Structure formats: structure tokens, C-alpha cells
Amino acid sequence: MKISKxxxxxxxxxxxxxxLFSQEExxxxxxxxxxxxxxxxxxxxxxxxQPERTAFDFxxxxxxSRNYYPVFEFGIQNVDLNDSIYNYTxxxxxxxxxxxxNLLKNKRxxxxxxxxxxxxxxxxxxxxxxxxxxxxxDYWGDYSGGNISQENVGAGWIxxxxxxxxxxFKNFFIxxxxxxxxxxxxxxxxxxxPYYIPGFGRGDKKTSLGFNYSIYYRIPMFKTKYIKPxx
Amino acid sequence: xxxxxxxFLRNCISIPFTLVMIIACNTDEVCDENTITNVVASFYTxxxxxxxxxxxxxxxxxxxxxxxxxxxxSEDAVQSVSFPLNNSLDSCAVIMDFTLYDTIPKPDTLYFxxxxxxxxxxxxxxxxxxxxxxxxxxxxSINWTxxxxxxxxxxxxxxxxxxxxxxxxxx
Numbered sequence: 001m002k003i004s005k006x007x008x009x010x011x012x013x014x015x016x017x018x019x020l021f022s023q024e025e026x027x028x029x030x031x032x033x034x035x036x037x038x039x040x041x042x043x044x045x046x047x048x049x050q051p052e053r054t055a056f057d058f059x060x061x062x063x064x065s066r067n068y069y070p071v072f073e074f075g076i077q078n079v080d081l082n083d084s085i086y087n088y089t090x091x092x093x094x095x096x097x098x099x100x101x102n103l104l105k106n107k108r109x110x111x112x113x114x115x116x117x118x119x120x121x122x123x124x125x126x127x128x129x130x131x132x133x134x135x136x137x138d139y140w141g142d143y144s145g146g147n148i149s150q151e152n153v154g155a156g157w158i159x160x161x162x163x164x165x166x167x168x169f170k171n172f173f174i175x176x177x178x179x180x181x182x183x184x185x186x187x188x189x190x191x192x193x194p195y196y197i198p199g200f201g202r203g204d205k206k207t208s209l210g211f212n213y214s215i216y217y218r219i220p221m222f223k224t225k226y227i228k229p230x231x
Numbered sequence: 232x233x234x235x236x237x238x239f240l241r242n243c244i245s246i247p248f249t250l251v252m253i254i255a256c257n258t259d260e261v262c263d264e265n266t267i268t269n270v271v272a273s274f275y276t277x278x279x280x281x282x283x284x285x286x287x288x289x290x291x292x293x294x295x296x297x298x299x300x301x302x303x304x305s306e307d308a309v310q311s312v313s314f315p316l317n318n319s320l321d322s323c324a325v326i327m328d329f330t331l332y333d334t335i336p337k338p339d340t341l342y343f344x345x346x347x348x349x350x351x352x353x354x355x356x357x358x359x360x361x362x363x364x365x366x367x368x369x370x371x372s373i374n375w376t377x378x379x380x381x382x383x384x385x386x387x388x389x390x391x392x393x394x395x396x397x398x399x400x401x402x
Contacts, residue, residue, distance in 0.1 A: 085363040133355065133364045139300040140317040146355055146364065176246065192357030192364075204359055 027227075031109050033063050034221035036173065040075075042213035052081040053196060059214060067102040071118065077198035079128075086133045092126025094199030100161070109226050114165040114175070122181070123156045124198045154187035155197045159210070173216035181208045262362035265392045269313035270349070270368070272398045285310050287402060288330040295324040295346070313394055316349055318366040324348040329379045329402070343379030350374075351390070358392065367391050373398065 040057035047054075057075035064070060073096040081088040098120035104113055133146035163177025183197075183206045194203030201208030274287035292303035292314050302314040302325060317323035329343040352369040368390035373383050382401040390397055 083363065130357070130364070135318060135364055135366060137315060137318055139294050139302055139315050140296060140323065141319060143318045143366065148355060148357075191355060195360055202360065 029108070029110050029226045031224045031226065032171070032218065032220045032222070033224065034219040035060055035062050036216045036218040038173075038214040038216040040212050040214045042176075042211060052079055054078050055198070057199075057212070057214075059212075059216075061100065069100040069102070069114075069116070069118075070097070071100055071120070072097045073120070073122075073199070075199050077126075077196065079195050081195060085135075086130050088128065088130045088195050090126050090128035090195060092124055092128075092194075092198040094122055094124035094197075096120045096122040096159075096199055098159075098161075112165075112167045112173070115163075116165065116177070117160070117162045118177075120159045120161060120179070121156070122159060122199050123154065124200060125152070125154050126194055126198060127152055128192070128194055130192060148191050151188055151190065151192075153189055153194055154185075155183060155189075155194075155200060155203075156185040157181050157183045157197075157200050161212075163212070165216070168215075171218045171220055173218065174214070175216070176211065176213040179210040179212070181210060182206065183208075262359065264359055264362050266358055266362045266365050267315070268318075268365055268367060268390055268392055269315050269394060270370070270390045270397045271311055271313045271394050272400050273311040273396050274309070275399055275401050277401060287400070288332075289327055290330050291326075291328045293326045293328075295326060311396065316351065316368055316390065318353060318368075321353060322348060322350045327380075331379070345376045345378050345380045347376075347380075347383065348374040365392060370397060 038059035038061075040059070043055040043057055055075060055077040057073065059071060059073040061069045061071040074094070076093045077090075078092075079088060079090040098118055100114070100116045100118035102114045102116050104115040106113060127150050129148055129150040131147035133144075133148070135143040135146070137143060159179045159181040161177045161179040163175060165173055165175025165177075168174045181200055183200065189203070197203045201210060274285065274289075275282050276284040276287075286308040288308045289303065289305060289312050291301060291305075292312060294300040294302050294317070296317070303312050305312075314325065325347055327345050327347060329345070331341040331343065333339050333341055350371045350373070352371065354367040354369065356365055356367050357363070358365045370385050370388040370390060373385065375383050380400055380402050382399075384399040384401070385397065386399055387395050387397050389395075
């Protein structure tokens, strides 16, 4: 009796292990897709390098098909510059949209590392003004107290981007990209160029280089399951 | 696979910090543009409507203000002179002193003084972030005394930091 119980138990254990083994062989791999929200932490460095500027940049992208990611970016920027020869303030926002293409051929379906290139079209709107303007004149006497009242200006540009992005933890990403930008349109750049065009760069230049270093959270919205082929 | 992930994350994290250090060492900005807005006057002598000389000996240009500041001073014959306008008012006057070496009827040095009064509009322009603001002038008209000067013609009314010939002085 005891021997038969022993054999029955052994048989059950063996059966269970066979079932488990076969499940491992047909392991399901899940590829998660969803809206990925990003925050550009590189703008925190402005506090040290350009304390007159404060900027917050956010992004959202989603994988629409393998390796293609439409991107939308939004940001706000304020400038409060107190110089010895003028004070300048501006407040603006920008939008960028475009597409990233992942060049990296990930071997596993559940890998999300990206080495990407892409393009963007950006547009910015801002209000700016200047006061306490001083212009030195050794012959006729210095000019002081000048001001330029608030002007509404706009700008549009195109840019190409390239960078990398990796998964830090599940659904949490980190990455950076460089961008080269060309200003294609500007509106109301009359008496002064913007100190900085939000999302573009210096307002007195037609081209600029940008850098973005963001952390991201992907909202797991869609899960596609794939069966790992048997070995 | 894990190895590649680690390499990827290392690149994700380390490269930006290197870049920040490079940027931190290259953030000095200085004003290296011309911020002087001077009116440029050229001199011409004509005989029978034909230009025979394009130089004049302007010994000094003096601002008509409380301090009578010397705007220009030279002992050489020049084709043109440049000097600033008053950027606190929409008009200003300058005194030009001329020297002329004459040989007829006998060698002699002659001295002349004329006053030019400029009327203009002023525009406040941001030259650049580093340099700040400058004034651009738009010449409307010029009045002058005719002791030495025969005629004054505005050829380019825009007085900016790019120094082009603005007025022709015929004598």
C-alpha cells in the first residue's frame, strides 16, 4: 500500500514537471505598447548655466508600428534677464511634432532599446518686452530709461534629431537626442529678436543645435503576446 | 542581451554628463559686434557739374551741446568722416571746421566754419543679446550754413551700425 502511494506521488510529480517544462518551451513574450510621457531633465541644468531662463519640456510618443514613433513635444519657457544695460522678460510656449524611426534591430520582441533618427516641425509663440535700456554715448550723453513695450512674436522651424533611448526599469525609460534646427518662419521680429525662442534657441540666429535628455514613463495600454518558438 | 542593455544605459546616462561639462566650459558670451551708429559724410568738389576732388580737410567736428564735445579731429585730407548723432533728441547740430590751402592769387591757408543741423527719426533696435540695444536713425532733412559748403544731399537716410555713405557734402 505504502509502495503504491509512493509510485502515485512520483507519477504526479513527474507529470507536473513535464507540464511545466513544456510551458517553458512555449513561453509567451509580451510586447507592451502605450503612450510614453517624457520630461526633459536637461533643462534643470539651466539653473546653473543660464539662471535667467526657466524651461519645462514634455513629450509624448507612441509606437504605431514596429520602429515608428510619432512624437509630440510641448514646452514653456520664461526669461527674466537683468543686465547692466537692459532688462528683458519673455514668456512663451512651443509645440513640436514629428516622427522617430528606430534603427536598432532588437533581437527580442520585448526589447525597447532605441537608436533613432527623426524629424520635427516646431512652432513657438511668446510675449517679450525690455526696459531700463541704457545706450552709452560719450559725446552727446548717455541715453537711459528706454523701453520696448510687449510684443507678440512667433517662429517656426524644422529639425532633424538623432539619439538613443533605453529601458531603465519596466516601463521607465531614459534617453537623449541631439537636434539640428533651421528657422523657416518668423513673425513680428521688429525692434528686437527674442532672447530665446522656446524650443528653438537663440532668437538672433537662423540655425541652432539642441539637446534633450529625458526620462519617460510608458503607460502600458496595449499588450501583444507572442509565443516563443520551441527550441 | 543583458550586456547590450547595460551598454545602452551607460551611453544613455554618461554621454549627457560629458556634454554638460563641455557646454559649461563654453558659455562665455561677449559683445563682438559694432554698436556704434555714426552718420557717414563724404566730400565732393565739382566744377561744371564734374567731380574734381573727393577729399576735404576737415579739422574738427564739434557737437553743439553744453559741453561742445569734439566728435572728430584730424589734420589730414579725408574722403569721408563719420560722427555720432544725438540719440536723446530728434535733431542735433554740429560745427564743421574746414581748412583750405589756396594758391590763387597767392599761397594762403583759409579757414571756414559751417553748421549742419540734422533732423531725424530714432528707432531703438536690439543689436544682439550680448551687446544690447542701439539706436538707428532715419535722416529726414539737413539744414546748413554755406560758408564753405555749397550743397548737402542725403544719399542713404538709414544710419545704422553698418557704415554706408549717408550724405554727400559738395563744396
